[in-house]
Amino acid sequence: MTTQHRIGSGFGARSTAREVLAGIDLSGRTALVTGGYSGLGLETTRALSTAGAQVIVPARRPAVAKEALRDIxxxxxxELDLADLQSVRMFAETLVETGRTIDILIANAGIMACPETRVGPGWEAQFAVNHxxxxxxxxxxxxxxxxxxxxVVSVSSAGHFATGIRWxxxxxxDGYDRWLAYGxxxxxNILFAVRLDALGAATGIRAFSLHPGEILTPLQRHIPREEQIALGWISPDGTAAEGFKTPEQxxxxxxxxxxxPMLADHGGVYCQDCDVAELATADDMDTGGVKPWAIDPEEASRLWDLSCELTGVDAFS
Structure with missing residues (x-):
């Protein structure tokens, strides 16, 4: 895996999706964006479509998704419910049968800081859905x-600063903490990209993870307004805090x-602000970067093996 150092992309925290894609022609290419009909996912879908890509949007609520995407x-x-592995299997089998090729797969959908919820055989919901x-x-x-x-792009968060994998x-x-579960x-998400890139690079499949920045989206649905104010995310009148990005940013x-194209030889890295992130040396997630535990190849391999065991699938290793 490439060392975590900025590569001088020419873009930054205030760059928009359209600016990043200027001059890039995705005609004839197919992208898949989970959760691509709301929040950041919707802006991602819009940008890829504008660049010429055909975009498949798996959705737990297909009718809502179709309405949101009507003009794109x-x-x-x-239909896809990431909390249900049977739904995942059926979605994938149906798509594979079409014979279409997926050039870009963006694992964008997720839940954050939800009340304690169990899915499948009693799995914690955030780990189950997000990973x-x-x-x-x-x-x-x-x-x-x-x-x-x-x-394959795995949308992570600076929330990973909260904890490594709690093996x-x-x-x-033994006691639920919604923020630790999210973290x-x-x-x-980051470890997944590290291991996937290591396993897929030889056949041309590269993987990356990223922190999109702080943005107000439906992801905050489980966070009461009073708590968002206390966290400094919004002002009492609901205005986003200074430093927050727009969805397009x-x-x-x-x-x-x-x-x-700059990432062609940098597979497996964690990105932020449209560049490769530096290794985090402080505990304050506002300083940015990526924690060592999230890019540790041994941790990534261990998580991959456990994920294979839990889901019953392993097409790479």
Missing amino acids: PGTETR LGHFALVNRLRPVLAAGGSR NDIHFR QSKTA GAATTVWAATS
Whole structure:
């Protein structure tokens, strides 16, 4: 894996998705964006479509997705519930049967700081939806990932600063903490990209992870307004705090990771502000960067093996 150092992309925290994609022609290419009909996902879908890509948008609420995407050309919606591995299997099998090739797969959908919720065989929901659902999806779509040029982008967060993988109690059976659970799932998103890139690079499948920045989106649905004010995210009148990005700025790092030629030899890295991030040397997530535990190859391999065991799929190793 490439060392975590900035590469001088020419873009920054205020760059927009359209600016990042200027001059990049995605005509004839197919992208898949989970959760691509709301918040950052919607802006990601819009930007990729504008650049010429056909965009598949898996959605737990297909009718809502179709309405949100109504005016965006080249998009289609298919039903998928990442919390249900049977739904993941059915979605993937149906898509593989079409024989289409996926050039860009963006694992964008997620939940944050939700009340304690159990899915499947009692799995903690944030780990299950944010990580395991996407893990199973990518593995099941292995047959249609474009050989020699496919990119998988895992949308993580600075929330990974909260914790590494809690190997002794991944599913929080001994006391639930919604923020630690979120942080663990975001660490898992980064480790997933590290291991996937290591396994897929030889066949042209590269993987990246990223922090999109602080943005007000429906992701905050489980955070009461009073708590958002206390956290400094919004003012009492609901205005976003200084430093927060617009959704289009938030989507910029995602589409940069998905398309930038500059990343051709930098697989597996964690990105932020449209560049490769530096290694985090402080505990304050506002300083940016990536924690060592989130890019540790041994941790990534261990998580991959556990994820294979839990989901029953492994198309790479």
